[in-house]
Amino acid sequence: MSFEVEIGYSSHRGPRPQNEDFAGAVHAPRGEESRGLVAAIADGVSSGGHGLEAAQTTVIGLLGDYFATPDTWEPTVAMDRLIAAQNAWLADHNRRRRHDGAMTTLTALALHGQTYTLAHVGDTRAWRVRAGEGAATPLTVDHALDHPDLRSRLTRAVGLDDHVRVDYLQGELRVGDCFVLSTDGVHGVLKPARVAELALATHAQQASDALVDAAIAAGTRDNATALVIRVLGLDARQLHDELGDARRLAPPPALKVGDMLDGYQITALVADTGVHRLYQAREARTRGLVAIKTLHPSRASDPEERAMLAHEAWLGLRVSGGGAPGFVRVHERGDDASALYTVFDWHGGRTIEQMLRSGPRPGVAQVVDAATQICKALGRLHRHGVVHRDIKPGNLHLGDDGQWRILDLGVALSGREGAAQRELHAGTPSFMNPEQWEGAAPDPGSDLFALGVSLYQWLGGRLPYGEIEPYQGARYRRDPVALSRIRPDVPMWLDHLVRKAVARDPRQRFETAEEMLLALERGAARPVGAPAATPLARRDPALLWKLALAASLVFNALLVYWLLFLPR
CATH class of the missing domain: 1.10.510.10 (Transferase(Phosphotransferase) domain 1)
Known part of the structure; x- marks a missing residue:
């Protein structure tokens, strides 16, 4: 299944004279589809009407440059560098403006492989909505003073200080997950159960419209903006997915013939190198043979060995995807895996x-x-x-x-x-x-x-x-x-x-x-x-010096013999 999402966006100025909210989402460029999608929402704050400028530049800068960062960077690293750069620019801008400065909240969400990464500053929010959970699950904590009269006083914001402290969160992504990014004009008047009800009811665009309309109807006193992202399909597991499993899961203990491991029945121990163990197993559902590779129990606690096994699994998925000839196909590990291991097709020969x-x-x-x-x-x-x-x-x-x-x-x-x-x-x-x-x-x-x-x-x-x-x-x-x-x-x-x-x-x-x-x-x-x-000089340079030394010794020996013993 390939990566696929629905995106809906809606914004209304509410009772305010100007809308200072801004949001957007960007897919990875062609050829880099496995890097997924990044979305962000911001709520500008200012005394002179420059809040929208702060929100726009922050969101556009992040979305525009995120996929320009090296794909070897972790999403948290890419986000941190970009947010820090925007914060430094905005803070310097505010120093020069003095009494006419602006700052903004920011909540950014990156979906990649089978994982999400969240970056958060301020009082915009991110929610995850899953069918059957009843209410939307908040993924962020507001950075604002906890007092009824001081709710608008932010303790953290982009542009507030020379250095910004960003909260990060990573989690597992599932088909059907719905993420809602909202400004306080929406979540300030809607309860989590109502957010979930509206987010799951219809298409993502209709859901974002419904959230904003419900906030306006509930009497919000601020701009109301909602960005809804619904996950319809996931890409193949990425390296960060495998590394996350390597940190979270432990390799299985030594297995014997007949033992079960997540639906696989061990049929033989094929190899034991002291670092890895390779088993032949039969999948209970299909009755097909597979090969299972895991760490030897003596290496189970070695983080580097775990990371190498995770890298091998990710690389195998990458090069053998689509049944490419020349490599053994790697099976994607299920979400319910109880241990760290890699499953391959079994081939006799x-x-x-x-x-x-x-x-x-x-x-x-x-x-x-x-x-x-x-x-x-x-x-x-x-x-x-x-x-x-x-x-x-x-x-x-x-x-x-x-x-x-x-x-x-x-x-x-x-x-x-x-x-x-x-x-x-x-x-x-x-x-x-x-x-x-x-x-x-x-x-x-x-x-x-x-x-x-x-x-x-x-x-x-x-x-x-x-x-x-x-x-x-x-x-x-x-x-x-x-x-x-x-x-x-x-x-x-x-x-x-x-x-x-x-x-x-x-x-x-x-x-x-x-x-x-x-x-x-x-x-x-x-x-x-x-x-x-x-040439001999390239094959064994030292031999030439040895031969030259030997010739010199022979010549000098003959010279000494001639000087001492031969008649003159």
């Missing part, structure tokens, strides 16, 4: 690592087909701005349906991961490109290098540069042996292609997955050239 252990050697056609499908999947991953960081035979899986899939996005980089995951030196040493050992950050090219190493090992039965250990000093002293020398049935074009993928010099490698895919599809028709041999 084997990884390249399992094929290497059980033999026989793969045919050339099988390797080319696998490399083609995996290159397409890697290209899709890189277009999402994601680097896998752990491409290896154990993470390349051929399903019983004939589809190759890339497994395990647990250490992938998306630009939205936490600092701990970003700084983690992840990956399997023998499949890491030389630049990473020299301090370079992983990039799409490192995934292509790792794929080349995986193909070389699958075809040749050994690693191009041998087993590499983290403590090893000189890791790439020799160029890989030609695959055609190890296996005469490997065609020259495929030998050159694989060796190009694992070349010691990054300038000789494929730059993108699409370039490697094109070379695979052309095959022998337009073969790529074999990479040039790496």
Whole structure:
């Protein structure tokens, strides 16, 4: 289901000579629909008629700039920066006006993924209305003096002081939720039960009209404005949804065959790495098999591991959405989940690592087909701005349906991961490109290098540069042996292609997955050239110095012998 809302807006000046309320709502721009919607309402306050100006600039500034902030910012961070900037401008404006200043209240609501974020200053209000709850639930607390004669005296407002303190609230979003943003001209005369009754009765526009009309009929003494937002559909879960679950939910205890977990019956323990546990389970409703990944009980309280599992779930939903080939589809966790875990489709089959252990050697056609499908999947991953960081035979899986899939996005980089995951030196040493050992950050090219190493090992039965250990000093002293020398049935074009993928010099490698895919599809028709041999000075610079030192020692030894022992 995609993100969909109804929006209604109504405003009336009431008995006041001027309407100083202002409200609006803006959807995310095309291509960024997953960022949802932001809405805001403001009630301007002034002594010289500039309240509307304060309300308008505050709402328009927030709505206009919210989606211009980086999408890596949390909604609270984006709102806080924008509100603080508007407050500084308005406070400075008021200092220059002196006796003719203006300020405004502000209540802003961002809907994103399956979560809402609320920012609030002053005495405008936000309400959440759900069917069956009877009355509207207030989500804000007024920042005004609690005295009948001083209700108009605000303790917080945008433009009141040099620094503004904003209240924030985040919560779960459901289909059917109705949010009402109102000024005190509405909620000052309408009770919560009446707000709920009017908000749920009709379309959002009719509901906002009804709220304002009811406030006018009830004798409000202020401007009356209502903004109604009704949620009709939700987008896929976003990273903040997953991170919220990671903080709120605990991983399940160790499960045994036959145990139930939220409608899934455990049928087997597939893997236990000491960090994660992978179970096979059967869904009670559909009787279909699924895979469940969760943290090992010994890591259950580690917040970084929880965040990494949440990031993997979100990333899986993002790259496998719509049944995209090349990845295992991730199931959205239900609202009633009792523990932290991720559910994947179950696919029978084997990884390249399992094929290497059980033999026989793969045919050339099988390797080319696998490399083609995996290159397409890697290209899709890189277009999402994601680097896998752990491409290896154990993470390349051929399903019983004939589809190759890339497994395990647990250490992938998306630009939205936490600092701990970003700084983690992840990956399997023998499949890491030389630049990473020299301090370079992983990039799409490192995934292509790792794929080349995986193909070389699958075809040749050994690693191009041998087993590499983290403590090893000189890791790439020799160029890989030609695959055609190890296996005469490997065609020259495929030998050159694989060796190009694992070349010691990054300038000789494929730059993108699409370039490697094109070379695979052309095959022998337009073969790529074999990479040039790496000069000794590049493969092992220290060896040159050692040889020079050895030559110098030999020369000096001969010179001493000539001076001391040979006749002159």
